[in-house]
Amino acid sequence: MDNYEQGYNNDYDDYGAHTGDPNLDNEYNRQYYDVPELVNNFLIYFRNCVKEGLVFELQTLYEQSWPKLTEDYFEKKPWPEETYVATLVGSDPVFMILYKELYFRHIYARIQGGPSLEQRINSFYNYCDLFNYILSAEEPVPLELPDLWLWELIDEFVYQYQSFAQYKARLPKKSPQDWETLNANNKLWNVLCVLNVLHSLVDKSNIKEQLEVYASGGDPDSVSGEFGSHSLYKMLGYFSLVGLLRLHSLLGDYYQAIKVLENIEVHKKSQYAHIPACQISTSYYVGFAYMMMRRYSDAIRTFSSILLFIQRTKQLFASKSYQHDQINKQTDQMYHLLAICLVLHPQCIDESIQQTLREKSYHEKMYKMQYGDLQEFENCFTLACPKFLSPCPPSGEYPPDEYSKEAIKHQTAVFMDEVQQQKMLPTIRSYLKLYTTLPLSKLASFMAQNNRSNDGKWDLKKEMQSLTIHLLCFKHKMKNVVWLKGASGLEGKFQSGSELDFYIDNEMIHIADTKVAHRYGDFFIRKILKFEELNRKLHHIKI
């Protein structure tokens, strides 16, 4: 019990940015002799804004000034060391924790070779300081930060855990010394510690109760409690739920992943869901979990709704390049996942999303998957899946190379088993699409002729038997739980949402297809707009 309760309450005075060696510390200072005045002024102003809780100003500083200064002065090197900043802004422990969070985050994102073991450790303890400050206070701490910052803070916390787990898996080979340090300190970035922080933030803010009341139309403030009514706690609580969603997904726990979002309607706009990066990340993990649970309709609905949102708001993300990269990557992954789902479970989706899937490489990949190319399924899956983790450290003699990939390999294998089980369905679907009724025996003979391995010799009775099995499998795999209403995304009813369906009446198959008439409205609107544009240009031509 005690090995997770203490979690983030360790004695960690041993770690600090000071090396303790005066010569080396001087070295640090000299390095920053030439910190530009602009940066100095920024840091002082930044600190004052935090101190005085000027949220709107902080938003500008966080979203614009910091990235801009990073680009101008710190593109490939770290921001000034903590000791330097501490002397600059005077004693302000809370600001220093926040500064260090940004400082380490910058190292993770931008510094080549990534953070060293020491930096990873220091960043971890800095998070401990931050969460201790926020969580162990008797009354709400006087701190207000922009929501985007809070979201990125939680997201980064989970990311650094993930990064550490991967680093650790590769470590024994790379550096036996660091490995020793690490084994002596096994609470570092421990999964229970990360879970504990996220759960504590959720509990402290009463966010679950707030969401429940909010979902039923009530006033969330009526249950928010002393802490939860403060924006800082409320939003950290909400973002921690999304953090838990991500963490559970990375560990292959899809049931908990969906369950943790109870009372949040992923597609609905709400007072909590206004950070696009958070919404996108939420949909990615929710959609993925649904796909693994063979709830294709739910996955397709989740992906297409967020992809539509991204299509419509694209210009919003254009300015912030780092976020933009992240969002672009996740968008591409979701198109791949959507492609997989649509191959396994053909279904009508929004025309403009369909349009994107017809373009680019997606079309070719879908074509290959439809023709049973298992390798293509696997490629798309590994490209688009989260970077799964094994939560437990490898024992001494275990080959580390294999270990770091084991979790991804396993989740891929589970998914590929499912694909394998469904491999006959596309062929059957392609035949059924041509008929409204079809005798079993006729389809059986089609299937037998299609099968090249039997040299033209086959027995109708046997073929009919195996066809019946495939047809039962078709119906079973295409009838899945679909969410309709209710607080939990785990709930739902069995439905066949795929576009082609059938039933067997003794010896006869009756087929029901979905026929979509050609859509001309969209086509004409596009042509009209194009024509208008052309017309306008013509008017501007001066002869």
Added chain:
Amino acid sequence: MAEAMKQTVAAMLKGIERYNPENLPTLERYVEIQSRENAYDLEANLAVLKLYQFNPHSFSKDITSQILLKALTNLPHTDFILCKCLLNENQLSEEPINQIIYLAHILEQCEFQLFWTRIHTLPELTQRITGFLDSIRKFVCHVVGITYQTIERSNLAQLLGDVDDSTLNVWVKKYGWKDQGNLIFISNQDENIKTKNINEKIDFENVGAIMAACH
């Protein structure tokens, strides 16, 4: 017993408490009770697998096997996949877990006859899971129920594991199917499974704006 435990166990699954290894013995006992009393609690069972994931030295092959078999009794739900995702490749290849994986595979492919032949060669495997075979028959009936309008009597008997006439009649009655001699009438599927036509509807209001703009 299982009902009584459900409450105690629910408290063990809340928040961070779910990861407390001290709860493992109770949760494992709860798995045994589920097997014995033909009860089922997916969430509690997943919590057991989660504790194994975090504490590999506590891994119990026997309890895991029971959890996996119980997951099969809840087909057509995908509980089995959820369980599989929390285990690792080494654990899955262990005897008898690998045999259960195979059973799941053929059930998912609806190879029911193969399943029945296989299961008769492994009587000890499922012995402890009360009502296991009937749970699988329920799954068969689910698949038959969504697939057929009418099915040949002998065919249905085979799918249910070569059951005799009186057993067959019990299942037919249970699902409200109708005995028509050689054929069994399942339900009027043509009422639900119909061809859908999706047509675009554009009325004057929709195009009003754009027509005004063109003016």
